[in-house]
Amino acid sequence: MRSLRPKQEEDRDLAPLADGGLGAGVAQAAQRSPVAISRAQIRRPDRRDRKQRAIANSILVLLGIGFLTPMIWLIDAAFSTHASSALSAPSLTFANFGKTISEGAGGAIGNSLYLGIVSTVIATVVSILAGYALSRHRVPLKAFFLLSVLFLSALPFQLLLIPIYEIYVHLGWLNSPFYTSVALAANSVPFAIWLLKNFIDQVPREFEEAAAIEGAGSVRILWKVVVPLAMPGILVASILTFINAWGAFLLPLVIDTNPADTPAAIGIYSNILADAQIQYGPLAAYAILFSIPVIVLYLVCTRWLHGGFAFAGGVKG
Amino acid sequence: MAKIILEGVSKVFKDKPSPAVDDLNLEVEDGEFLVMVGPSGCGKTTTLRMIAGFEVPTAGVVRIGGKPMNNIWPKDRNLAMVFQNYALFPHMTIAKNLAFGMKARGEPRATIAREIENVAGMLGIESLLGRKPGELSGGERQRVALGRALLRRPEAFLLDEPLSNLDAALRAQMRLELKRIHAQFPVTTVYVTHDQVEAMTMADRIALMSHGRLQQTASPEYIYDHPANAFVASFIGSPKINFFQGALVRDGGGPRVTFLDCSLELTGTAGEAVERLPHPNVTVGFRPEEIRLAPASGGRLPTVKCVVELVEPLGPETILVVRAGEETLVCKVPARSGLTAGDVVTLEFDTSQAKLFDPESGSRLN
Numbered sequence: 001m002r003s004l005r006p007k008q009e010e011d012r013d014l015a016p017l018a019d020g021g022l023g024a025g026v027a028q029a030a031q032r033s034p035v036a037i038s039r040a041q042i043r044r045p046d047r048r049d050r051k052q053r054a055i056a057n058s059i060l061v062l063l064g065i066g067f068l069t070p071m072i073w074l075i076d077a078a079f080s081t082h083a084s085s086a087l088s089a090p091s092l093t094f095a096n097f098g099k100t101i102s103e104g105a106g107g108a109i110g111n112s113l114y115l116g117i118v119s120t121v122i123a124t125v126v127s128i129l130a131g132y133a134l135s136r137h138r139v140p141l142k143a144f145f146l147l148s149v150l151f152l153s154a155l156p157f158q159l160l161l162i163p164i165y166e167i168y169v170h171l172g173w174l175n176s177p178f179y180t181s182v183a184l185a186a187n188s189v190p191f192a193i194w195l196l197k198n199f200i201d202q203v204p205r206e207f208e209e210a211a212a213i214e215g216a217g218s219v220r221i222l223w224k225v226v227v228p229l230a231m232p233g234i235l236v237a238s239i240l241t242f243i244n245a246w247g248a249f250l251l252p253l254v255i256d257t258n259p260a261d262t263p264a265a266i267g268i269y270s271n272i273l274a275d276a277q278i279q280y281g282p283l284a285a286y287a288i289l290f291s292i293p294v295i296v297l298y299l300v301c302t303r304w305l306h307g308g309f310a311f312a313g314g315v316k317g
Numbered sequence: 318m319a320k321i322i323l324e325g326v327s328k329v330f331k332d333k334p335s336p337a338v339d340d341l342n343l344e345v346e347d348g349e350f351l352v353m354v355g356p357s358g359c360g361k362t363t364t365l366r367m368i369a370g371f372e373v374p375t376a377g378v379v380r381i382g383g384k385p386m387n388n389i390w391p392k393d394r395n396l397a398m399v400f401q402n403y404a405l406f407p408h409m410t411i412a413k414n415l416a417f418g419m420k421a422r423g424e425p426r427a428t429i430a431r432e433i434e435n436v437a438g439m440l441g442i443e444s445l446l447g448r449k450p451g452e453l454s455g456g457e458r459q460r461v462a463l464g465r466a467l468l469r470r471p472e473a474f475l476l477d478e479p480l481s482n483l484d485a486a487l488r489a490q491m492r493l494e495l496k497r498i499h500a501q502f503p504v505t506t507v508y509v510t511h512d513q514v515e516a517m518t519m520a521d522r523i524a525l526m527s528h529g530r531l532q533q534t535a536s537p538e539y540i541y542d543h544p545a546n547a548f549v550a551s552f553i554g555s556p557k558i559n560f561f562q563g564a565l566v567r568d569g570g571g572p573r574v575t576f577l578d579c580s581l582e583l584t585g586t587a588g589e590a591v592e593r594l595p596h597p598n599v600t601v602g603f604r605p606e607e608i609r610l611a612p613a614s615g616g617r618l619p620t621v622k623c624v625v626e627l628v629e630p631l632g633p634e635t636i637l638v639v640r641a642g643e644e645t646l647v648c649k650v651p652a653r654s655g656l657t658a659g660d661v662v663t664l665e666f667d668t669s670q671a672k673l674f675d676p677e678s679g680s681r682l683n
Contacts (some may be wrong), residue, residue, distance in 0.1 A: 212371075212390070213397065
């Protein structure tokens, strides 16, 4: 009896495989040939899989460390009293944040928020209107226009820097945060139009027709029906615009030289240059403050975007 | 409520060679329930969309309540439409879906709430008001879409295959409900469907279309008994009408048409019409209920011996698919007749009901 035991145990865990769990008795009969083979077949690729997974995981871990180290350094430095370029034991102080804010980081982040929000609002409104028109209406030379929009959005913005400067000199728009936002919005609009046009294309027309026959005018249809349904696309477009404006460096540097208007991206840079020796602690604190709005925006929007792009219940198929 | 008139309406789409709707003349009476029926691609939905204002006619005039509508936006036509896929706004609750139109038309909030309550009560959807369309079943969505249309208090209802996404049982139930609602609010209704059963059961009048052309407009019973052409005869009725190739024979007496092994005397106008044809061919049509088991004693009607191929008992009656020489034909026999496949039966043709068509043009001859 005792010698049979391991075999029976083997049978027991084979049973579900062999016959969907009919019982050990049936499995015992089946164990001799087909099941034993199928078991071997199942095991072997499993081992190879594990090996491959181990290699893939080690590569990922190495890459992860590469990405993570600077971030750990950043947090470490921001909260350390004597931050340097090397990692050290954090001493958990908010002094760096206090220092960097007192040296103007608060104002610069405020300026960046202004540029980000104003340019996002402008670009989003413009690209919703343009995207809707291009998606729904017959526009002369539409294909040509769309292709040039795509082409323009791929051009490096630096190309336009000098012409924009010239134009701003003529219009007297230099050193104005609002007009700087306009330029930043203009930078994002081509891609946003392209994106939103394609998103609105996906919104079934039936919704608009239903709204129209209910007596809604085109403005109401756009804001009450099309915009909510294209919201995932609109959010993507506005996040991209905001992040672009938030990190903008060259353009504000050229067209707004008023020190009071300095955005955070330039603020960090001048902070590095400010002293003979780099003040790592305040600099890291500045960098963390600088990234908070983007992270918050990202977190808020992922919740929205997780809802995805669903017209379920409205129209089928 | 209003009368809808289509005068010589055509619609040609740029990328299609033949017109989607070709010179359509149609009047929908005030309060009438008109069903436009036809196979897919016959132009019925395009016609409905022209009435709604989503498509502009290439030629002709659409009048609603006497006024030409060609230059009037959909929103100003005061119509209500139920879409095939319901088109409920997925981001709004049912209550907001229902309120959408009234808000757009600037009605006071108290009126909106009261009306929604009324309509929701009538359709039995009160408990759904807080939900979103995605959480509703097909039948519930259908009711909400109807409710939205009712709240419009329109000049006319336009319904585009509203039942096609429902299962069979629910469809039968909604057919009754739609008729009940129409009886309660006798608003001019144009109902588009490809299902001849819906057309027969619901319509005051059927407008049958094919290839962009109106084939016949008549009451369900009239269109069933007096189809204008072979297409109408074959589209309306289930199981389908049987067509046989017939030939005109002149041998001394009056003109006769022979089909299968049968002979059909032609009398009156039918004879004249057949004799006027440039060819001797005639299509003879009998509906399944016009072909019966011949009485054992033998009657005066022409008969044919057939072999039973298929027996479909429906309960109150049984459908037989039988073979007579080369031809297959379908007939209705009393239930529990004890027939099985392979049996030989003698069938008689009720020649008084024979429908004769010109096989080339399809037009009716008698």
